[in-house]
Amino acid sequence: xxxxxxxxxxxxxxxxxxxxxxxxxxxxxxxxxxxxxSGPRGTxxxxxxxxxxxxxxxxxxxxxxxxxxRYGLKVLVWYEHHDDMDSAIRREKQIKKWNRSxxxxxxxxxxxxxxxxxxxxxxxxxxxxxxxDSRLRGNDDDEDRA
Numbered sequence: 001x002x003x004x005x006x007x008x009x010x011x012x013x014x015x016x017x018x019x020x021x022x023x024x025x026x027x028x029x030x031x032x033x034x035x036x037x038s039g040p041r042g043t044x045x046x047x048x049x050x051x052x053x054x055x056x057x058x059x060x061x062x063x064x065x066x067x068x069x070r071y072g073l074k075v076l077v078w079y080e081h082h083d084d085m086d087s088a089i090r091r092e093k094q095i096k097k098w099n100r101s102x103x104x105x106x107x108x109x110x111x112x113x114x115x116x117x118x119x120x121x122x123x124x125x126x127x128x129x130x131x132x133d134s135r136l137r138g139n140d141d142d143e144d145r146a
Contacts, residue, residue: 029050029051030050030051030052030081030082030123031048031049031050031081031082031083031084031085031087031088032048032049032050032052032079032080032081032082032088033046033047033048033079033080033082033088033091033092033095033127034046034047034048034049034052034055034056034076034078034079034080035047035076035077035078035079035095035103035106035107036056036059036068036073036074036075036076036077037073037075037077037107037114038071038072038073038074038075039075039114040113040114041104041114043071043072043073044073044077044100044103044104044107045067045068045071045073046092046095046096046103047068047092048085048088048089048091048092050085052079052081052121053118053121056076056118056121057118059073059074059076060074060118074116075114075115075116075118076116076117076118076121077107077111077114077115077116077117078106078107078110078111078117079117079121079125080125080126080127081123081124081125081126081127082126082127083126087127088127091127
């Protein structure tokens, strides 16, 4: 097997059927919740992973079968890291229950231009339970929104 370095931090490993496996060399396993989009205010998908950079790369390459592949969701528009996978899974489930307008608001507070954040993932972007809004405390009434 031939390994080539395509960028300072990316290892490209040739695989079967022309598919390449990308490994971010400096990414440690870190649970994260993320939202992929087809474009600004387009179709969106919330997911959870233990290796954000790699997971987004598989979405971009079409390696994640199903919804994201079918609707061409290749832009990472929002993410947050968690200390453990249980916390990340709980947060993903909360976000998936939200209506679309709340998800769009979450994205636009973090990334108003809906740019692709994949190459600029910041490990310090953390979930801060102390800053929860009413939707995360289990109170989904619109009147409770600040």
